[in-house]
Amino acid sequence: MPEETLTITDNRTSKTYTVPLFKGCIRTMDLRQIKVNDDDFGVMGYDPAFMNTASCQSAITFIDGDKGILRYRGYPIEQLAEQCTYLEVAYLILNGELPTESQLKDFVKEVTYHTMVHENVKKFMDGFHYDAHPMGMLMSTMAALATFYPEARKIGDPASRRLQILRLLGKMPTIAAYAYRHSLGLPYVDPNNSLSYTENFMSMLWKMPAEPVYKPNPVLARALDVLFILHADHEQNCSTNAMRSVGSSQADPFASTAAAIGALWGPLHGGANEQVLVMLDEIGKMENIPAFIADVKAGKGKLMGFGHRVYKNYDPRAKIIKRTAEEVFQVTGRNPKLDIAMELEKIALSDEYFIKRKLYPNVDFYSGIIYQALGFTPDIFTVLFAIGRNVGWLAQWQELLGDKEQKIARPRQIYTGYDQRDVVPLNKRGK
Ligand code: CMC
Numbered sequence: 001m002p003e004e005t006l007t008i009t010d011n012r013t014s015k016t017y018t019v020p021l022f023k024g025c026i027r028t029m030d031l032r033q034i035k036v037n038d039d040d041f042g043v044m045g046y047d048p049a050f051m052n053t054a055s056c057q058s059a060i061t062f063i064d065g066d067k068g069i070l071r072y073r074g075y076p077i078e079q080l081a082e083q084c085t086y087l088e089v090a091y092l093i094l095n096g097e098l099p100t101e102s103q104l105k106d107f108v109k110e111v112t113y114h115t116m117v118h119e120n121v122k123k124f125m126d127g128f129h130y131d132a133h134p135m136g137m138l139m140s141t142m143a144a145l146a147t148f149y150p151e152a153r154k155i156g157d158p159a160s161r162r163l164q165i166l167r168l169l170g171k172m173p174t175i176a177a178y179a180y181r182h183s184l185g186l187p188y189v190d191p192n193n194s195l196s197y198t199e200n201f202m203s204m205l206w207k208m209p210a211e212p213v214y215k216p217n218p219v220l221a222r223a224l225d226v227l228f229i230l231h232a233d234h235e236q237n238c239s240t241n242a243m244r245s246v247g248s249s250q251a252d253p254f255a256s257t258a259a260a261i262g263a264l265w266g267p268l269h270g271g272a273n274e275q276v277l278v279m280l281d282e283i284g285k286m287e288n289i290p291a292f293i294a295d296v297k298a299g300k301g302k303l304m305g306f307g308h309r310v311y312k313n314y315d316p317r318a319k320i321i322k323r324t325a326e327e328v329f330q331v332t333g334r335n336p337k338l339d340i341a342m343e344l345e346k347i348a349l350s351d352e353y354f355i356k357r358k359l360y361p362n363v364d365f366y367s368g369i370i371y372q373a374l375g376f377t378p379d380i381f382t383v384l385f386a387i388g389r390n391v392g393w394l395a396q397w398q399e400l401l402g403d404k405e406q407k408i409a410r411p412r413q414i415y416t417g418y419d420q421r422d423v424v425p426l427n428k429r430g431k
Contacts, residue, residue, distance in 0.1 A: 004020065005020050005021055010036075015034075019031070023057075051309075056244065056400065057403070060073065060235070060392070060396065061235040063235055063310050063311070065308070065311045065313065066312050068314050075098070085197070085225055085229075089229045089232055090169060090391040091104060094391060094395045094398065110166050112170065112191075113193075116190065117175065125178050128140075128179075130182075131183065132183065134382075134383045135264075135265040136265075138172075138176055139265070141175045141179070142257050143258035145167075149167065149252075152253060155250055156401075164252070164253045165253070165398070169394070177205045178204070180376075183377075187209055188204075189203060189209075190204075192204075196225075201224070202220070202221060203216065206375070219328070219330070220328060220374055223370060226320065226324050227370065227371075231317075231384075231385050231388030231389050233392030233396070234389075234392065238263045239263035240260065240389075240396050241263070242256075242259045242263035243257065243260035243396055244396055244397065244400050245259075247397045248400060248406060248408045249409075253397055257390070257394075267304070270364070270382045270386065273364040273367050273385060274368065274381045274382055276305040276364055277378040278304075280337045289340065290347075293347055305362055305364045306348060306361055307362065308362045311360060312358035313358070314360045315361060317362075321363065321366040321367055322366050324370060325366055325369060328370050337372070
């Protein structure tokens with residue numbers, strides 16, 4: 001068996017170092033011993049966007065980006081999306097195993113119990129301007145929850161941690177729905193405990209006060225539930241990294257989740273689903289596609305919903321979404337944007353520019369088209385992503401707190417500024 005080490009020769013000093021390999025990685029702290037003299041700080045790693053740096057060990061999600069594989073706790077995403085509900089998957093992601101029937105019943109009951117928000121949360125949300133972006137409302141209201149539950153700061157107490165996780169899972173759809181209702185000027189709808197997680201969300205979104213009952217369409221409710229499953233976790237993406245980074249300072253989970261929501265909002269991350277619709281609207285007609293693709297290839301903008309840091313193959317979630325879209329369209333009628341999206345995909349998958357860079361449709365390419373068919377406006381799309389991803393953030397936060405190797409996240413930098421210089425008095429600095 002060959003030794004699991006790397007031998008590094010420092011050509012500046014001709015010294016040789018043996019560095020252990022750990023699960024295929026070197027610990028970059030092992031590089032610090034490589035110095036030219038005693039005053040030297042030692043060698044560091046430089047990796048501005050974490051292109052080749054693992055920030056943690058995690059047992060939650062496995063991705064093989066070249067093969068297009070995604071598994072939660074070892075289970076293929078295709079099987080989970082086909083056979084499970086979102087809360088079943090949430091239990092799996094949080095606890096490591098799929099629940100038994102009675103475990104699931106208890107978990108559903110516990111989450112359902114926490115769906116209501118304090119009346120002052122509604123008043124807080126009333127303060128937003130009528131056209132406030134729903135992601136801004138979700139992020140701020142999530143941060144505000146920290147003030148309603150100050151005991152959430154006891155992050156070392158497992159019982160408190162569990163309670164906050166249940167609260168966050170229960171309340172996220174309520175706040176999301178209220179953000180939506182607020183933007184439409186509609187009164188908030190209280191949660192209905194007799195409905196499933198996703199049906200209850202639909203009821204809070206679309207129940208009209210004048211109607212005594214709201215009956216969610218089961219096909220649409222299932223489609224939304226599947227979309228939540230597909231978004232539930234995705235290992236160390238930008239928002240999860242934000243959750244872990246803020247969580248590493250021992251901030252409470254509401255503050256960390258608010259930070260994660262902020263990261264998700266960006267158009268290169270979860271905000272891409274909204275931007276795909278903006279893009280499809282801009283393209284407008286099939287005949288405009290070639291000119292649009294030519295612009296993308298000329299560096300004048302991106303094909304939103306394409307490309308991924310990890311997937312260099314078809315995103316397995318995009319495949320499932322495409323199938324789910326067909327089921328939704330049987331109920332809602334076909335979204336005409338689908339034709340433009342499919343044509344874009346066809347051209348992109350056969351074009352040298354995209355092939356060379358391994359750019360395939362990602363989860364956001366088709367999700368917006370379904371969301372729109374379900375009746376959502378584009379500004380709420382990323383909020384839907386956040387509802388699904390909530391459990392992933394929480395599971396990763398929980399894993400971080402249990403990881404003895406983790407400390408406050410604090411990257412190093414390469415300083416490129418001035419060396420010391422003296423302050424010139426104001427009246428001598430010239431114009
Ligand atoms: N359209 C056109 N060109 C692209 C695209 C795109 N969507 N994505 C990447 N490229 C090009 C990029 O310009 C670069 O070309 P070159 O080598 O000539 O400079 C090359 O492909 C490599 O791209 P990169 O930006 O270095 O790759 P990255 O890993 O840093 O970025 C990404 C990944 C997802 C941010 C990027 O592909 C992108 O901006 N995609 C569009 C936004 C999007 O759909 N985001 C959702 C991601 S999936 C959901 C989620 O997890 O958030």
